[in-house]
Amino acid sequence: MAKIKAGRFGWRKVMLMYETDAYDTVSGDQSCFLAMSSLVNFFKAKNVTYGYFNLEKNRHISLRNNLRSEIGLDYADLFLGPMCDYVIAAVARYAAIWGVPVVTPSAQANAFLDKQGQFRTLTRIMGSYHQLGAVFQPVMQLFDWRVAGLLYEEFDTTEHKGHHSCNFMMKAVYEGMKVKPTYRKFLSSSPRLDFASLLREMAKSARIIILCASPHRVREILLVADDLNMVSSGEYVFFNVELSTR
Structure with missing residues (x-):
């Protein structure tokens, strides 16, 4: 500046x-x-x-x-x-x-x-989320990936905060990738979340999973994914869009 x-x-x-x-x-x-x-x-x-x-x-x-x-x-x-x-x-x-x-x-x-x-x-001065969609599109085409799973954090409507920044980011990714998506969201205000059930549900239709959440939530998700043998099996790919630097 x-x-x-x-x-x-x-x-x-x-x-x-x-x-x-x-x-x-x-x-x-x-x-x-x-x-x-x-x-x-x-x-x-x-x-x-x-x-x-x-x-x-x-x-x-x-x-x-x-x-x-x-x-x-x-x-x-x-x-x-x-x-x-x-x-x-x-x-x-x-x-x-x-x-x-x-x-x-x-x-x-x-x-x-x-x-x-x-x-x-x-x-x-920092561009737009639209550019993220432009990044994912050639990657999906290169490996011939047809379906992507979007898992992201969202605010509860009772908090009156509008949409989480991850919602805006995922919308841009969805519009930019031009592939069939499946998505799941979870509330940032929830103290305990069943990520195992969310991941099992997403695994029914997607092997490519794009994450957007706070760092500690991403860590929780990947630890659960590892417990479900989704990390070491080689059958799944996880992308994390890091909007936070803390």
């Missing part, structure tokens, strides 16, 4: 939008706050006016009212962040109407591919 050339684009007012722990599963607690704080010295050196907008502390008001009252229609020349896909979707739609650029390491879901329409001012 330090390579951003504010002078080149004429940016003089930048709004740093973040949720303190929005990416805690990737790089730890308060990672978003620390990332935004690291940009402050850079903006000071470039004589760029900046402001903070903590989405977490402003949940009691609608995002639209927040943007109007706290930012205004002409406050910022650039929005950095936020991380949550649901929040960035709303911010990017308003920013497109106002003609304000939005730069974020998030927004990797396929829905944000609409660069000619509602997300025309959005720039994603």
Whole structure:
């Protein structure tokens, strides 16, 4: 991010939008706050006016009212962040109407591919999940694999968190592979999960299994798979899409 050339684009007012722990599963607690704080010295050196907008502390008001009252229609020349896909979707739609650029390491879901329409001012510095589907497709073709099993983590609807990032990632893989899929999901809030039953069910139709879950869940799944002789038998292939680095 330090390579951003504010002078080149004429940016003089930048709004740093973040949720303190929005990416805690990737790089730890308060990672978003620390990332935004690291940009402050850079903006000071470039004589760029900046402001903070903590989405977490402003949940009691609608995002639209927040943007109007706290930012205004002409406050910022650039929005950095936020991380949550649901929040960035709303911010990017308003920013497109106002003609304000939005730069974020998030927004990797396929829905944000609409660069000619509602997300025309959005720039994603980490690409998209669509690229993962493009990676798996030639691998499946090379080995003539016809069916893939997708096993991923999801939020419980009662938690009101929307979809897990693994849901968005698996959708992109499903659309990109162009092979017959079978899928199973499990709730991240469940303290005890019967992975043996999930794996046995998937084994009825797939030998290629793609995983997306938190590191400790992936470890549990592979240990159970080993107990079921799915690892050492040579009959199954496991891919783990690592969205977390902790």
